[in-house]
Amino acid sequence: MNYEELAGLLNYDPKDGTLHWNSNPSPYLNYIGKEAGAKHGKWQVKYKGKRHQASILAWVITHGEMPSKRVQHLDNNPLNIKLENLALATHREYTRKQCLxxxxxxxxxxxxxxxxxxxxxxxxxxxxxxxxxxxxxxxxxxxxxxxxxxxxxxxxxxxx
CATH class of the missing domain: 3.30.730 (GCC-box Binding Domain)
Structure with a gap:
C-alpha cells in the first residue's frame, strides 16, 4: 500500500484542509462522504492497519506525485493541512522551522x-x-x- 493508492480513495479540499472518503476503505463499512483521519499528534489517515500522514496525502492528491522533499507546515501546526500552509523543505530547513x-x-x-x-x-x-x-x-x-x-x-x- 502506498500513498498514491490511498489518495485515490480520498477527496481533498485545499481551502479548508479536509480529507473525505470518496469510496469505502473496507467492504464492511460505509465511509463515503465522511471525514477521513484522526488526530494522533498530527493528522493521520488509517488504512489497512497503517497510519498515513494527511499532509503527504494532501500533497499527493493536489500535485499527483509523492513530494520530493519533506512536507512542512508553515505555521508549525501539524493539524492544519490547508494547501496554503504546506510547503516542501529539505531536512535541514524542516528542522530549523520546528518548535522550541x-x-x-x-x-x-x-x-x-x-x-x-x-x-x-x-x-x-x-x-x-x-x-x-x-x-x-x-x-x-x-x-x-x-x-x-x-x-x-x-x-x-x-x-x-
Whole structure:
C-alpha cells in the first residue's frame, strides 16, 4: 500500500484542509462522504492497519506525485493541512522551522544563559556545525543578534 493508492480513495479540499472518503476503505463499512483521519499528534489517515500522514496525502492528491522533499507546515501546526500552509523543505530547513524544545528556558532558539559568565550565549547552526555569535548582557540584544544571524546564514523562506 502506498500513498498514491490511498489518495485515490480520498477527496481533498485545499481551502479548508479536509480529507473525505470518496469510496469505502473496507467492504464492511460505509465511509463515503465522511471525514477521513484522526488526530494522533498530527493528522493521520488509517488504512489497512497503517497510519498515513494527511499532509503527504494532501500533497499527493493536489500535485499527483509523492513530494520530493519533506512536507512542512508553515505555521508549525501539524493539524492544519490547508494547501496554503504546506510547503516542501529539505531536512535541514524542516528542522530549523520546528518548535522550541521542551527544555528551552529562554524562549528563543539558539539563545541560552551562560552561568559561568553571567551572559546570554547566542549560537546558530549551519551545515550541521555550530557557529558562535556572541555573549550579551541584555536578553533583547541576544535575541536581536540571533535574528540577524538567521537572516545572514539561512534562506529567507525558512525564517518567516
Amino acid at each position: 524544545k521542551r527544555n528551552n528556558r529562554s524562549g528563543v532558539k539558539g539563545v541560552c544563559w551562560d552561568k559561568s559568565r553571567n551572559k546570554w550565549l547566542v549560537t546558530i547552526k549551519k551545515d550541521y556545525k555550530p557557529i558562535f555569535i556572541g555573549r550579551y548582557d541584555d536578553f533583547s540584544e541576544a535575541v536581536a543578534a540571533r535574528k540577524a544571524a538567521e537572516a545572514e546564514h539561512w534562506r529567507k523562506e525558512v525564517i518567516q
